[in-house]
Amino acid sequence: MRRKISLKPITLLLLLTAFVSFGQDAHHNDEPKPDGKAERKAYIQHHLKDSHDFGIASYTNASGEKKHIGFPLPVILWDGGLKIFSSSKFHHEKTVAAVDGNFYKIYHGMIYKTDAVGTINYDDAHHPTNVKPLDLSITKSVVMIIVTALLMFLLFGSLGKSYGKNGGIAKGAGRFFEPIILYIRDDIAIPNIGKKHYKKYMSFLLTVFFFVWFLNIFGLTPLGVNVTGNIAITFSLAILTYLITTFTAKKDYWKHIFWMPGVPAPMKIILAPIELLGTIIKPFSLLIRLYANMQAGHIVLMSLIALMYLFNSIVGSSLSFFLSFAISLIEVLVALLQAYIFTMLSALYFGMAVEEHDHEEAH
């Protein structure tokens, strides 16, 4: 009960800072320009995407000049050789960066190779046809991933160490997570994978759970970015689940895919491609579920915040405020829930891979 109470003011504080930092931008952009709606939409779209500099807030000053608060991040490109330069060269995605005689420009969050004036050529469907160099930059998302990884390493590393020092009893901040680790072991891993095989999957399951959960929570803070709502991140997590499932699969798993026992022969031939497709659809559903949930949560939350400025009246704006407050609380729940679902389903797929059948005729 105590813990719950003490968390409330922190959440509230974070939310308020969120409103303030988002609000500043929307507010100041809103008034001088007639097309506030498009501006807000663009702002939301921009926030959902990864970014090459770590923006905290931006505003337009009295002379109509747009100011950004934040810091640039290093850009690392592989374009016939390694190119490393600061993202400040793009001047907040406005200008062309010239590096070693090559010119780069950011268009919709992606770096394209252009000519000196930054011309971007489009195809019929309005897609840029410029060359996209391999972008290994330390983007905002990467910064958050590193921060989360460090946090996890410190938190769980100290928890792991504290057992030895205290005679098998956890101590410190990591103590709060011990029941969660136990829950993942006893209620996610063991029931889905089985007592015999669960041990080798525990590291992945635990890491994925806390990684997704922490990043989801970071995404809700005003400084945090939408990392788990980025398709590349969820794709990476899902493909790891797929690879682990495929490479640890036992004979029975493949048998059930290619030659389903207990089914007439023609059906076996029809079932094989469906089952094979199923192995890919399973992790694909994982990646889409996490991505869509987090993306949608951010869109809803930011739209509601934007609504406050759209209404621009005491009644409408305060209504919108409480609505966005309620949605924020729900998002905290969703953050945990999505981490749980991702871990749970991963465990389920691992369980399928190592399941052993001794009942040939049962199917």
Place this chain on the structure above:
Amino acid sequence: MEKLLGEFSLGLFIIQTVLFVLLVLLLKKFAWKPILTAINDREEGIINALDSAEKAKLEMENLQADNQKLLKEARTERESMLKEARDIKNKMIEDAKSEAQEQANKLIQQAQAAIESEKKAAMAELKNHVAGLSLDIAEKVVRGELSNKDKQLELIETMLGEKSLTEV
């Protein structure tokens, strides 16, 4: 779908995969393994402790039963020992009594025999004594009688008379 692909950044994917795999491996070595081992050890410790407590309880009960049995045995033994001692005591008393009786009887008998023989001896002595005395008296009397001639003759006369009379 096209929008999704448009948003997909290969570089971010590579970085995320590398970082995540690294994180899994590092955490496995420095966190998950020690944590899970510690938790497992603790759980096993709890199970063992409960088991041994249960065992100790059983042992305790056994011990108590044993104690009870021993106590009972000791009690019966004491009882029997006491009984035996009592018997021995009684027997000893009995024996002593009978022996004493026997001894007393024997002593009495001996005493009686001694008295008898003493009595006999005394009687014999008395007889001898009396005989001696009477002989002395007789001697004196005779001596007195024989002091004059008449008397001597008289005596011989009587004695002879007596003799003949008694012999007839």
